[in-house]
Amino acid sequence: MDYRTFQLQRREDWEAFAAGLAAAGRARREALAFEDLERLAALHRRVISDYAYARARFPGTAATRRLRQLAFAGHRLLATRHRPLGPRVVRFLLRGFPETFRACGASIAVAAGAFLLMTATGFVLTALHEEFAYLFLGPSAIEGLRRGTLWTDSLTSVMPPELLSGRILTNNISVAIAAWAGGALWGTFSAWILCVNGLLLGSVLAITLRYGLLGNLLAFIAAHGPLELTLIVVSAGAGLELARGLIVADVRPRRAVLREHARRSVRLVLGVAPWLAVLGFVEGFVSPRDDIDTGAKAALGAVLLAAFLAWALSAAARDAGAGAEGEMP
Amino acid sequence: MQRMDSRAPDGGWIPESRFVGALDVPVDLPLAAVGTRGLAVLLDSIIILLVDAFLLAAVTLSAGALQELARWTLLAVVLGIFVVHYGYFALCEWLMDGQTPGKRVLGIRVVESDGTRIGPLSALIRNLIRMIDFLPFGFGVGVATIFLSERCQRLGDMAAGTLVVREDEPPRAELGLPGLDELTPQEISLLEQYLAVRDGMLAERREHVARALIEWLIRRHPGIASRLPDLSSPALALDVLLGAAPPDRVERD
Numbered sequence: 001m002d003y004r005t006f007q008l009q010r011r012e013d014w015e016a017f018a019a020g021l022a023a024a025g026r027a028r029r030e031a032l033a034f035e036d037l038e039r040l041a042a043l044h045r046r047v048i049s050d051y052a053y054a055r056a057r058f059p060g061t062a063a064t065r066r067l068r069q070l071a072f073a074g075h076r077l078l079a080t081r082h083r084p085l086g087p088r089v090v091r092f093l094l095r096g097f098p099e100t101f102r103a104c105g106a107s108i109a110v111a112a113g114a115f116l117l118m119t120a121t122g123f124v125l126t127a128l129h130e131e132f133a134y135l136f137l138g139p140s141a142i143e144g145l146r147r148g149t150l151w152t153d154s155l156t157s158v159m160p161p162e163l164l165s166g167r168i169l170t171n172n173i174s175v176a177i178a179a180w181a182g183g184a185l186w187g188t189f190s191a192w193i194l195c196v197n198g199l200l201l202g203s204v205l206a207i208t209l210r211y212g213l214l215g216n217l218l219a220f221i222a223a224h225g226p227l228e229l230t231l232i233v234v235s236a237g238a239g240l241e242l243a244r245g246l247i248v249a250d251v252r253p254r255r256a257v258l259r260e261h262a263r264r265s266v267r268l269v270l271g272v273a274p275w276l277a278v279l280g281f282v283e284g285f286v287s288p289r290d291d292i293d294t295g296a297k298a299a300l301g302a303v304l305l306a307a308f309l310a311w312a313l314s315a316a317a318r319d320a321g322a323g324a325e326g327e328m329p
Numbered sequence: 330m331q332r333m334d335s336r337a338p339d340g341g342w343i344p345e346s347r348f349v350g351a352l353d354v355p356v357d358l359p360l361a362a363v364g365t366r367g368l369a370v371l372l373d374s375i376i377i378l379l380v381d382a383f384l385l386a387a388v389t390l391s392a393g394a395l396q397e398l399a400r401w402t403l404l405a406v407v408l409g410i411f412v413v414h415y416g417y418f419a420l421c422e423w424l425m426d427g428q429t430p431g432k433r434v435l436g437i438r439v440v441e442s443d444g445t446r447i448g449p450l451s452a453l454i455r456n457l458i459r460m461i462d463f464l465p466f467g468f469g470v471g472v473a474t475i476f477l478s479e480r481c482q483r484l485g486d487m488a489a490g491t492l493v494v495r496e497d498e499p500p501r502a503e504l505g506l507p508g509l510d511e512l513t514p515q516e517i518s519l520l521e522q523y524l525a526v527r528d529g530m531l532a533e534r535r536e537h538v539a540r541a542l543i544e545w546l547i548r549r550h551p552g553i554a555s556r557l558p559d560l561s562s563p564a565l566a567l568d569v570l571l572g573a574a575p576p577d578r579v580e581r582d
Contacts, residue, residue: 048351
């Protein structure tokens with residue numbers, strides 16, 4: 001068949017398919033009426049078969065390019081399986097996140113171990129050499145410590161709590177995202193975030209202890225600190241999980257392994273982000289207030305941490321329960 | 330003339346991706362070039378900056394009027410800017426079938442590596458890793474991995490399993506070709522390319538190119554000489570020969 005005859009004979013189907021695609025617009029496959037879907041699928045097969053003929057017989061011509069374009073657009077509409085977002089979110093909250101947390105347990109454990117080690121290191125270094133704290137706290141903050149005031153005292157006098165909350169929650173979510181994405185650099189950046197935050201915590205604990213202000217510091221961080229540190233460790237653990245996708249040996253191609261690890265680990269960040277948003281408000285509205293009893297702050301902190309851990313560990317707990325039942329005769 | 334070989338049967342010389350669609354027919358899509366992708370990012374960055382400026386201007390103008398509300402407005406703006414910075418690319422690509430406004434202008438699209446529509450998780454992954462691709466500055470990591478990877482993927486694309494493909498413009502020229510059955514695909518392709526761009530040529534230049542094309546056609550297919558209309562203008566003669574509608578510019582020139 002020559003080029004012109006091919007075009008004249010087949011063009012009608014191409015136009016019909018293009019019109020059908022335009023009518024479908026940005027709709028998903030699942031949103032189409034059955035008759036429309038059936039008609040589009042039949043036309044798509046004709047377009048694909050014409051494309052196969054055209055690219056063998058008339059490579060590089062306008063008709064071949066157009067057919068490729070139609071085949072591609074049809075493929076995006078007809079071959080994409082659409083899963084509605086609502087049920088996916090519900091499933092993620094009920095099962096997805098706890099299961100991901102369990103699957104990434106090893107990476108999170110490594111992150112937690114490294115963080116504790118660095119906290120201890122920072123504590124010991126600062127206890128031995130006070131100058132180490134200058135790495136993390138400015139000279140004015142340390143001058144304040146000598147005078148017996150904590151640098152956190154001035155936070156709310158400078159900034160209204162609404163703005164403080166916004167700044168803190170966006171900053172913390174940014175750190176969580178960076179700790180995860182940094183895993184794509186073979187985990188180096190995730191490890192760096194763990195080290196810096198661990199050293200900082202240890203160093204701050206040591207220097208406030210030295211000036212007798214540890215109690216004030218603990219009172220300030222009691223409400224938000226425990227969960228916030230946990231969430232940063234989980235995010236860095238997600239980064240290490242992503243890095244494992246670049247490193248672990250597997251029979252599958254590297255790109256398949258990396259993709260699987262990326263999809264698994266980003267779910268940890270998705271689960272952590274809402275908690276960081278809540279903590280932003282706790283840190284902006286509750287932590288700086290002196291009229292709230294330290295015991296109440298500590299109780300709030302404990303409840304928040306317990307709620308997160310109960311959620312995150314629910315899949316592992318369910319497994320342990322099922323395992324115990326399975327062992328029974 | 331574009332290079333033709335077995336690996337790129339559609340005449341493209343840019344690396345192509347291949348996915349297998351219905352009927353097991355492989356469809357080869359040209360991958361977007363690094364410069365095109367950079368330009369798209371530049372356009373999108375300008376849009377993000379404009380949104381930032383708008384939000385800041387709105388809060389500045391409303392601050393006096395709202396008084397007590399102003400603090401909460403401020404919080405909303407801080408959160409708004411955060412969402413725009415982190416979510417613009419992912420949300421656009423998810424909701425606009427793999428395109429951001431910048432990508433749409435430049436005719437490129439993100440798809441899953443099997444050619445299907447990009448999903449929300451993939452959009453999120455490739456755009457959160459954007460911050461690593463940006464390192465140390467100006468997309469250093471991203472450009473390096475695009476150059477080094479077989480399918481022109483930056484780090485974020487590798488992790489998400491996505492590709493950025495170039496979409497062909499719809500053909501602008503219809504080649505009627507009455508009775509010219511003996512032409513090869515390469516010849517058809519060249520004539521179609523001429524028809525697509527001739528409107529933009531200066532009249533003198535177009536006559537020159539048309540005369541060269543007619544001589545080239547007659548040399549390859551001597552039978553065509555007898556079918557050539559007897560017109561003083563080679564461009565018009567070629568249009569009639571190819572069965573193409575005359576370009577608009579002819580009357581104006």
